[in-house]
Amino acid sequence: MSERKKVWIVDDDKSIRWVLEKALQKTDVDIQSFSKPEDVLKRILTEEPDVIISDIRMPGMDGITLLDKVKEHSPNVPVIIMTAYSDLDRAVSAFQGGAFEYLSKPFDVDEVISLVKRAITYKQKNDIPASQETTDTNTSIIGSAPAMQEVFKAIGRLSSSNLTVLITGESGTGKELVASALHAHSPRSGKPFIAINTAAIPKDLLESELFGHEKGSFTGATGQRLGRFEQANGGTLFLDEIGDMPADLQTRLLRILAQGEFYRVGGHMPIKVDVRVIAATHQDLEQLVKENKFREDLLHRLNVIRVHVPSLRERRTDIIELTKHFLKIAATEMNEETKQLLPETADYLSGLPWHGNVRQLENFCRWITVMASGSEIHVDDLPPELKRDNEAPEVSDEWESTFRKWVESSLLQGDTEILRDAVPRFETILIAEALKKSGGRRQDAAKLLGWGRNTLTRKIKQLGLDV
DSSP states (O other), rough: OOOEEEEEOOSSOHHHHHHHHHHHHTEEEEEEEESSSHHHHHHHHTOOOOOEESSSSSSSSSHHHHHHHHHHHTTSSSSEEEEOOOOOHHHHHHHTTTTTTESSSOOOOOHHHHHHHOOOOOOOOOOOOOOOOOOOOOOOOOOSSHHHHHHHHHHHTTOOOOOOOEOOOTTTSHHHHHHHHHHTTTTTTOOOOOEEEESSOOOOHHHHHHHOOOOTSSOOOOOOOOOOOHHHTTTTEEEEEEOOHHHHHHHHHHHHHHHSSSSOOTSSSSSEOOEEEEEESSSSSHHHHHTSSSSSSHHHTTTTTTEEEOOGGGGGGGGHHHHHHHHHHHHHHTOOOOEEHHHHHHHEEEEEEEEOOOHHHHHHHHHHHOOSSSSEGGGGOOOHHHHOSSSSSOOHHHHHHHHHHHHHHHHHHTTOOHHHHHHHHHHHHHHHHHHHHTTTOOOHHHHHOOOOOHHHHHHHHHTTTTO
């Protein structure tokens, strides 16, 4: 009979410890809870757990410091970091410090169980990555929605690499911010980050812009000019809207990615550069390849790691947080008082489709800071184009595709009774969102769900929800 695995829970919040203990009691593990990180460090001198689950913000010693000290003494112990804060820098710090996973609150209980099982298996294989030095760099990406947390995790996981990255997403979602964060949290952070929008520069000028030119290479070339690749040497070059790059320049870009050298326009000597390329597009590059508008071999070179930035419609829970953030920035820029959102206005904004995504929201906040007559923002204060957009919000079908993939993956792995796992998770999300919409009022939440109040109360108790 195999020895029971040890899981340590570290959180100053007694209710969180209780929820985790109750969840993990279903698994074959021994659980030890700690309210103080210092007690963990004393205990680990004489005993080593298989997994540690730690909160990130605690009085005295935070989770990142605890992670560092655990890794010094027991580098093979996987540490799962929990946080209720949408904080990119802390997510990156957790991964750079060797965290096994970054878990945002409120978490799904079944996800925690699955994560602990993976961590135990990971420890058995003795394959925990070595700790990395933390980079303390501030970025302005905001978001606590699950879709944005995945972006944060990707940035964290890539923080110690120089891999080529392809960023996809609709226009205005903040792809350049993600590229900048990838650079800021990389080994190249002390070197230049050069960004260029390939769609915004005429084709005749783009070649010289990227690769530079020699004096006299064409009419008007009165001197030698360094291109963006040379300017980014040692650092990162961000190529935005890569799908619009002309075919001949695609060929030159492919050669640089393959060989690390190029020729200036009119030049005869190869120029060697060490540049990490991050590309972005709102287009479907695979479709462009089928249409012979984009080189397939270049797509494979760029698509080493793909990061998808969600639309604002896919992260509606972030809309109000972003709005308040941009309202503060706009007020500072224009030397005005910060406008305050009324609850009904916040609800209205959360339901809009935001076709222009974060960029549209940011521009709206600048507009309303100037145009709203009072200190509070009423629905009547909104610009006409947003009032016309008050049709039922678009609902992405992406969740159905994601759910289908989960079912396929579970069945391929030999999982059984998957309905018993899926239904509670489905109901948990529905209940949480209904309670959020109703402001915590169970009677109203039950109506939204089409249940009676007693049914809702029973479900909350069955699922062990902390509401």
